[in-house]
Amino acid sequence: MAIxxxxxxxxxxxxxxxxxxxxxxxxSLVDLNVSSALRGDFSAAHLTGDNAHVLTTDAQKNTVFAFARDGIASPEAFGIRLATHFAGSYPWISGARVAVESYGWDRITVGGQPHDHAFRRAGAEVRTAVVTADDSRLHVVAGLTDLVVLKTTGSEFWGFPRDAYTTLAETRDRILATAVTARWRYLGTDLDWHGVFDTVRTTMLEAFASTHSLALQQTLHAMGAAVLETVPEVAEVRLSMPNKHHFLQDLSAFGLDNPDVVYHADDRPYGLIEGTVLRDDVPPAEVAWQGTPGFV
Ligand SMILES: O=c1[nH]c(=O)c2[nH]c(=O)[nH]c2[nH]1
Structure with missing residues (x-):
């Protein structure tokens, strides 16, 4: 055996x-969390501790700060700059992946006026971009994490099989809530990154709101399909959506009725609905997705 x-x-x-x-x-401010990863011939460092091929992680960190000095136009553009730089920096480096998380900040309003230099964090939602430079090809996967949405009607769930352990009642009207984590792969590498991101996000929100849901699976598909129909530059959409269950609370112990007014928002367990919606006429690019956890 050889190791x-x-x-x-x-x-x-x-x-x-x-x-x-x-x-x-x-x-204005941009607040990012940037991770870089290099691929190539680093066998000597692993096998003998010879670091002649190792572009240090410290230098990678410094590059992020130095490039930020010129401005961060968008997570995607910043990722492309960094990934292209790292992938081209030494002959033994064959590829680079740069993952960017972007945290939003809104202006604080004072007396109804947006403040010039005071901000508050915009909530849990995070914008993401992962750029992969590989064999001189660039792949851009954008996305968002924790876009929390809820609708108070327009959601049913019925018609499922009833085995020995099925107790769930069928419902023709329920609360539907989820925290959308989405990633989508672009076909181009020179797009209006902010504009196309906003279009994808708005399209997903509109599809969530306007789809009369018979299952969260159906809503997931409708959201992905709407993005592909609206944005030709998107090749595929991967979605991960926890079903944040809201159970009608029994108030009868207090002599109260509960005509769909008071719910218990349960945090766990939750159903986890995940899926990919894609064009069938576009070649797949699995390399663009490597290292993206939690997606089918
Ligand atoms: O939209 C739903 N999909 C399911 O697969 C499921 N399973 C469940 O118990 N409730 C729901 N709701």
Whole structure:
């Protein structure tokens, strides 16, 4: 038996960089969490500790800060800049993946006016971009995590088989709530990144709201399909959607009725509905998805 070195990569994870634009009295800020990972011939470092091929993770971190000095146009553009730079930096580096998380900040309003330089975190939702430079091809997968949505009607769930352990009552009207985690792969690498992101996000929200849901699975498909119909630059959409159950609370112990008014929002367990919606005329690009956890 021989022991061989298998696939490997290395980089700096979770570089937290905040860039402030002070070019006008109304400041703006970009708040990112950037992770880089390099692939290539790093066998000597693993086998003998010879670091001649190791572009240090410290230098990777420094590159993130240095590139931020020129401005961070968008998570996608910043990721493309970094991934292209790393992949081209030494002959033995064959590819790079740069993952960017972007945290939103809204202006605080004071007396009804948006403040020039005071902000509050925009909630749990995170915008993401993963750029993979591989064999001189670039792949961009954008997305969002924890877009929490709820509708108070327009959701049914019935017609499921009843085995020995099925107790769930059929319902023709229920609360539907989820925290959308979505990733979508672009066909282009030179797009209006903010504009196309906003279109995808709005399209998913509108599809969630306007689809009369017979199952969260159906809603998931409708959201992905709406994105593909609306945005030709998107090749595939992967969605992970927990079913955040809301159970009608029994108030009879207090002599009260409960005509669909008071619910218990349960946090666990939750149904987890995941799926991919894709065009059938576009070649797959699995390399673009490597390292994206939690998606089928
Ligand atoms: O939309 C739903 N899909 C399911 O698969 C499921 N299973 C369940 O218990 N409730 C629901 N709701």
């Amino acid at each position: 061989v070195l298998g696939p490997n990569q290395y980089g700096k994870a979770e570089v937290r960089v905040v860039a402030v634009d002070r070019s006008t009295p109304q400041h």
